[in-house]
Amino acid sequence: MDRRNFFKLVGTASGGAVAGACGREGDAIIPLLVPEEQIVPGVEEWRPSVCRQCPAGCGTIVRVMRAERILEIDGEKVRKPIAAVKKIEGNPLDPVSGGRICGRGQAAVQRLYHPDRPRGPKIRNAAGVLEDASWDAALDRASEALRAASAQQVLYLAAAVSGSRSAAVSSFLEGCGYAPARTAGTFDFEVERAAAQYAFGWNGIPLYEIQDADFVLSIGADFLGGWVSPVFYSRRFGHMRRGRESIRGALFHAEARFSQTAWAADRWLPAAPGGEHALALAVGALLLQRHGKDAASLPPALAATLREADIAALCMQSGVRQSWVEEAAGRLASAAAPVVIGGASIVRRNSVAAAAVANALNLILGNVGRAGGVKAPSRPLDTAAVDTGAARPTAVFLDGIADAAVPLRVRALLDAATVIAFQPSAHADVLLPDHDALEAGRVVSPITAPGYALTGGPSFVRPLYDTRASEDVLSAIAKRLGKSAAVPPAPYEEIFAAQDGFADTREFVSYAERQGGWWQERSAEISAAPDPEGPWGSAAAPGAPAASAYPLTFQAFSSVQYGDGGGADLPWLRQLPDPASSLMFDLPLEIDPDAAAALGVRNGDRLKVISAAGSVEAPAYVNPAAVPGVVSLGLGGTADALALLPPESAEGAGAQIFSCPARVERVGRSDRFLQFTRIDRDEEPARS
Amino acid sequence: MTEKKHPQWAMAIDLDRCTGCEGCVVACHAENNVPLTSPDEAERGRMKHWIRIDRYYEGTFPDIRVKYRPVMCQQCDDAPCEPVCPVYATYQNEEGLNVQVYNRCVGTRYCANNCPYTVRYFNYEDPFWPEPLELQHNPDVSIRPGGVMEKCTFCLQRIQRGKLESKEENRELADGDIQPACVQGCPAEAMAFGDIADPESKVSRWAGSGRSTQLLDELGTKPRVFYLEKGA
Secondary structure (H helix, E strand, C coil): HHHHHHHHHHHHHCCCCCCCCCCCCCCCCCCCCCCCCCCCCCCCEEEEECCCCCCCCEEEEEEHHHHHHCCCCCCEEEEEEEEEEEEECCCCCCCCCCCCCCCCHCCHHHHHCCCCCCCCEEEECCCEEEEEEHHHHHHHHHHHHHHCCCHHEEEEECCCCCEEEEECCCCCCCCCCCCEEEECCCCCCCHHHHHHHHHHHHCCCEECCCCHCCCCEEEECCCCCCCCCCCHHHHHHHHHHCCCCCCCCEEEEEEECCHHHHHHCCCCEEEECCCCCHHHHHHHHHHHHHCCCCCCCCCCHHHHHHCCCCCHHHHHHHHCCCCHHHHHHHHHHHHHCEEECCCCCCCCCHHHHHHHHHHHHHHHHHEECCCCEEECCCCCCCCCCCCCCCCCCCCCEEEEHHHHHCCHHHHHHHHHHHHEEEECCCCEEEEECCCCCCCCCEEEEEECCCEEEEEECCCCCCCCCCCCCCHHHHHHHHHHHHCHHHHHHCCCHHHHHHHCCCCHHHHHHHHHHHHHHHEEEEECCCCCCCCCCCCCCCCCCCCCCCCCCCCCCCEEEEEECCCCCCCCCCCCHHHCCCCCCCCCCCEEEEECCHHHHCCCCCCCEEEEECCCEEEHHHHHHEEHHHHHCEEEEEECCCHHHHHHHHCHHHCCCEEEEEEEEEEEEEEEEEECEECCCCCCCCCCCCCC | CCHHHCCCCCEEECCCCCCCCCCCCHHHHHHHHHCCCCHHHCCCCCCCCEEEEEEEEEEECCCCCCCCCECCCCCCCHHHCCCCCCCCCCCECCCCCECHHHCCCCCCCCHHCCCCCCCCCCCCCCCCEEEEEEECCCCCCCCCCCEEECCCCCCCHHHHHHHHHHHHCCCCCCCCCCCCHHHCCCCCCEEEECCCCCCHHHHHHHHHCCCCCCHHHHHCCCCEEEECCCCC
């Protein structure tokens, strides 16, 4: 759907038009939103919203139509008209989604209508079973746990999503005297933020202008897959590749897994696990030593490291053929608009250093702030991971974090505390179910955007069940505790003062809500100020497993289907074939052909992966593109990938590492291996 | 392709943009009420995805690459599925679509046997959605009962809607007015849909690219889906 059709659809469907507006595009055709009960049967309505399946914050439009449903009201079953959600599309006005949407975003409607969705609050009973409860009882139980805890013993764990809801959470925590919310140390991009701070002096995730680049080197960032903002970067990738006359941008991608970005790359640089740091240093050294690039913009320590670097040794350490590293550096040096993306889709001990050096390559290339280069973050990002070494909570709020994305060290905290959850969780002691994202009117600040962005709108479908907005629940808890939380400003209102052309706040808010957000081009660029004290030394030896008990490297990753694992229960995503193995209803353990041959393993054979932290079982997929000696498992499958990872953080950040030494054993039986396509059902991948 | 009065629908997919994300697969399910399938049914080869992503490895590690190819009904001009249907449940309409008349289908499955692209799916059972998932159903698309063959329609309901809207607005259909669900959602903007008889349409320009190929072209089925190959 393009912009014209979006306006047309919302306009014709609702009939009304806003008169006397200020001459902005769409003013004459964006309708006032029709209340749910006034929807005409058979007539569709389109409502702006924001996707909450990941922190990207894609603007969406949602098709709703009148339906009927039997609701229980005051103990009586009544057939009532409701607005039913039919389809979710990208909002063509939104600069992040641009009218596009990923599979997980599409499947969000199945979260709303999931048959197993909790119908109301629950409390864990003495037998350890979550049982139905009244809201009063559940709120009392939560309040008791909070009353019994000192302020230091209350922990609020939340996903790294910023917006109207997180503002309400902050107000609650402040009003009650609790510490600010913390993340579980996964999918909060702490590595990227630390790296950006070192390389550019920026707070937040840099904006990579790949759409205007002619050569992109990505080191560690699966930016087309589970990293930061997949739809946003997929759109930019499409434009880079074929959106310009006579320019086809090229992509090299370095990572120790054949990820989605590696699939799309012109060349995949299969780094050894942890070899990304050495690779980035090697590329930098080549740019200085062989291509005559200037090191003046670099921190002196990094410039010295690169000038003195032994390129061959670094390439060896990286695990990537030296000729390919030289090719990457050569193409960066000769490109008119080169850019290097630094990130860590799979966090390792040295990921901050790797991403920092990768980002600093942009300083050498002189592309900071330029078209096709790297720009300052659109917004700061201040979330931090919980310090599991210091925290001893007795009451924990668990908010928006999938169980599959909770690392072991955080699980230990949850096991020792009363857990108050807003979404279903195996850890919950008290479940205070929040409205579904499509039922709640919320506004999100996207994790990255081309400029200032707030995306979302008011609620437009009635809650199906006895759920409550968590903002209201927190307010009720504060009241029970005898505290008061300041009411945060309504979405959009706080930015009204800076806008021209609107008569008053109400008109501005109405306009923003009807178009699904407020987006502004960035006004001023921020120059880079790299930190001289950054991790600019030479690369330590990559984390190749030395102990003979664990000769392989295990790595966990965010899959195309399930993301952080939170999508694993949605029917459309469950039956989606894994892009590599074509496996449905589960995720396989990817193992390279040589290791598989040594074990005598074929597709579907059950394997046990053992690390110092634990063990899991999963069906094998013999992946011809798996890095030798590395086994990989996505989050959200029947095997609990994070159960293998020891409680360690990346150096210089609180992010949980996603990689560790491991060994693999045959279990001795095979599962049914449900592949959709027949391509390799009957053949064993061969390695020459 | 002969000039016809009616638009001649076709699709082009740029494999150089496609990232294999499968957003199109989910979009198709959401739009077309494609039945859910259980693992037990899937084990019997009864999984239904009107559009699938075929994956091809090329080379060996470390110099290995992969090519993803979204494959749906190719809407062939000389469709092998059509002449074998004993009840004329599938035929090519005047706009070049290989349409399936559900209430005429008697479930012989000859069409699926004869389709070289394996893109036809048979409903061995009546479809079932656990309550309240059925609230999401698209009312513009009929639910196919057990015993009936189904497949990609190029989102016929969207084509009909586009035509009706342009008629109401007393104007000609414009290129891009109609987008099947897979095309609309594609994050990398790798898909184009439109009238191949219009030389100015995006799909015509893409299909005319030097990178354009057709799947199993050698079979002479004259597919209406064009693939722009990867590479410079």
